[in-house]
Amino acid sequence: MLVIPDILTNAGGVTCSYFEQVQGNSNYYWSSDEVFQKLDSWMTDAFTAVSERAEDDDVSLRDAAYLIAVDRVARACRERGWV
Numbered sequence: 001m002l003v004i005p006d007i008l009t010n011a012g013g014v015t016c017s018y019f020e021q022v023q024g025n026s027n028y029y030w031s032s033d034e035v036f037q038k039l040d041s042w043m044t045d046a047f048t049a050v051s052e053r054a055e056d057d058d059v060s061l062r063d064a065a066y067l068i069a070v071d072r073v074a075r076a077c078r079e080r081g082w083v
Contacts, residue, residue, distance in 0.1 A: 002061075003060075003061065003062070004047075004061060005050070005061050005062040005065040005066075007065050007066075007069070008046060008047060008050055008061070008065055011043065011046060012039060012043055015039055015042055015043065016035065016039060019035055019038060019039070049068060050064045050065045050068060051064070053065075053067060053068055
């Protein structure tokens with residue numbers, strides 16, 4: 001049985017909220033079709049990344065999602081010169 005991590009399963013709503021923020025900040029608005037296309041692309045990319053990481057590291061999807069998140073936070077901290 002495939003169990004998709006909650007952080008990935010629930011990310012669609014947060015992603016759409018981000019899209020709304022981007023549209024509002026740029027004073028440009030996408031059609032609903034554009035939003036769904038972008039959402040589909042982002043969520044597919046996210047699932048693919050988690051799935052590949054799980055396979056590469058021989059871990060669960062949940063652990064793979066966590067590893068990706070920790071890597072991204074660590075990279076952001078390094079890029080900002082915090083560590």
